[in-house]
Amino acid sequence: MARLSGSRQDYLKALYALAPQGEVVPTSRLAAHLSVSAPSVTNMLRRLAEEKLVLHKPRGGARLTARGRREAILMVRRHRILETFLVRVLGLDWAEVHADAEVLEHHISDRVLEAIDRVAGRPDFDPHGHPIPDPRGRMQRRTLLPLASLERGARAVVREIRDADGPRMARWRSAGLVPGASVRMREVQRLDDVFELEVAGERFVTGSEGLDGVLVERRGGAGHGR
Amino acid sequence: MARLSGSRQDYLKALYALAPQGEVVPTSRLAAHLSVSAPSVTNMLRRLAEEKLVLHKPRGGARLTARGRREAILMVRRHRILETFLVRVLGLDWAEVHADAEVLEHHISDRVLEAIDRVAGRPDFDPHGHPIPDPRGRMQRRTLLPLASLERGARAVVREIRDADGPRMARWRSAGLVPGASVRMREVQRLDDVFELEVAGERFVTGSEGLDGVLVERRGGAGHGR
DNA sequence: CGTTCTCGTTAGCCTAGACTAAATCACGGA
DNA sequence: TCCGTGATTTAGTCTAGGCTAACGAGAACG
Incomplete structure (x- = not known):
């Protein structure tokens, strides 16, 4: 099979990112995700459809074929x-x-x-x-849940940190909030939008912004980890 | 400085490869080296000249400027x-x-x-x-000389092997004829176009084809290396 | 000095993948 | 049912970097 152009690869990747289960994605969502104009998307979807990489129902959005999904x-x-x-x-x-x-x-x-x-x-x-x-x-x-959904006192291990902006990621990392770290929820102030955690034994306080990108795996037991 | 396109980089690289000292290179040589048509070369040289990466005298070939040479x-x-x-x-x-x-x-x-x-x-x-x-x-x-130019009995160390086709390179490599290997010239049959060498102590016989891509550094002494 | 031949350039075209402007579809509300 | 509005597609351009065909300059040769 001939090598796909970098541009095609990006479109397929975007479709997969926006619809990992193969749902239909509207043209405009793709355009926004790829930072290109809507007509560019229509145009490329036509070509990808000819190549049997996507299904494109005009005015009805697009979704990946099995082949397109494999490439993505x-x-x-x-x-x-x-x-x-x-x-x-x-x-x-x-x-x-x-x-x-x-x-x-x-x-x-x-x-x-x-x-x-x-x-x-x-x-x-x-x-x-x-x-x-x-x-x-x-x-x-794996079955992961957002860190912010932990109830008070619950323990967990950080498993995944989805792309956050650089500064926030840097702050998290310097506090030890990285994949593999163990955490315990200490306090939740929903009104002030503040979470107080224990990260690898250390106290860590953070706002909720972007926190739903931090996914954890719940840990059993109530012992005071160290 | 803005990033050069891949194509521009290739043209500059080719000019440098064909004229490392900055000599003038004719359009046709560039075209052959890059496997593109002559008009494509003329066209790109015009652009590179506008960007002060090459000097292009129409019908007089092209050569790298200092900036072009640096990029190359x-x-x-x-x-x-x-x-x-x-x-x-x-x-x-x-x-x-x-x-x-x-x-x-x-x-x-x-x-x-x-x-x-x-x-x-x-x-x-x-x-x-x-x-x-x-x-x-x-x-x-370094001052290197072609392996084939060694006189009978002379010793040397292989320093550089310029691109040869795969099969020949594979044969040389399996005989130990690689950068760093020590060699001694044993016989030269110019009529039959055959060289008999000692490579890392082992006898090795080869035709001359491509052999000028093997550059060596002469070794003093006449001892029987082992 | 004119002819020829080679090489380089000009002219015009093609494709991928962007873009903007304009047209059109589809859906919800009156 | 009809209309307005927003999303999408169509139409037409643009740029980079290729291509072929045709033209022209200059060297080589008679």
Whole structure:
């Protein structure tokens, strides 16, 4: 199968990001996500439909075909392996590698991808905690819940931190709020929109903004972890 | 300074490859080297001249300006660091990494380049033995001579192997004819176009084809190396 | 000194993938 | 039912970087 252009890859990736289960996505949502005009989207959807990568019902939005979905998941795989590699092997900061991975994912050969996957230790999760699909598109399934939904006293382990802006991510990281960290909910002031947590044993107070991007796995037991 | 397009980078790289000292290069040579038509070259040279990256005397060929040369040398640096990284860190075969480096050199950020240079051990030479320019464009200077020019009995160390086709390179490599290997000239049959060498102590016989791409550094002494 | 041949340039066209402006569809409310 | 409005598509342009065909300059040769 001929190599898809970088632009096509971006459209498929966007469709997958906006509708991982293959739901219909309106033209305008795609345009906004990709920062292009609506006519550009219509135009590209027509081509992708001809190539059987999407189903495009005029004025009825678009959704991925099985083939399109497969390609999109491969892009996700490439991206996450690259991010993991940039952090674990090259030692770059995990809050800063996204842009580089975004570019490289379009230009890396299967051979090089395989090699960096190997030297990165065949990771199952990227530095943000996102699962990395295997070459056939399957990935680890976990049931995670937003950190903010924990009730008082509940313990959990941070598993995933979805893209947040740089400064917030930096603050979280310096407080130890990273994938793998154990947390306990201490107080919730919904009126003041403030959460008081224990992160790896340390007190940490934060506003709720962006906090729904922090996903945790509930930990049993009520012991005072240390 | 705005990022140069991949195409522009290729033209500058080609000009540098064909005229490392900044000599004038005819349009047709560039076209052949880049596998594009002559009008495409004329067209691009006009643009590069407007951007002060080349000097283009209509019907008189083109040559790099100081700025163009700087950009070209940076491309060489990127390429050679990438090749070294692909071999030393990712464990790929040095005869096969050229194409990957060719693509990636256009898309790698300075940050990632710096990091792979670091993990590759800040090499001064790439896996073919080519010197890697430093960030300011300077590189190690060596006086090398073609292997085929050695007289009978002379000893030398292989320093550089310029691109040869895959099969030949594979044969040389399996015989130990790689950068760093010591060699001794045993016989030269110019009529039959055959060279008999000692490579790392082993007898090795080869035709002359492509052999001028193997550059060596003469070794003093007449001892029977082992 | 004129002819020829080679090489380079001009002219015009193509594709991918953007864009804006204008047209049109579909749906909800009167 | 009809109309207004917002979303979407159509129509037409633009840029980068290719291409082929045709033209022209200058060297080489008779």
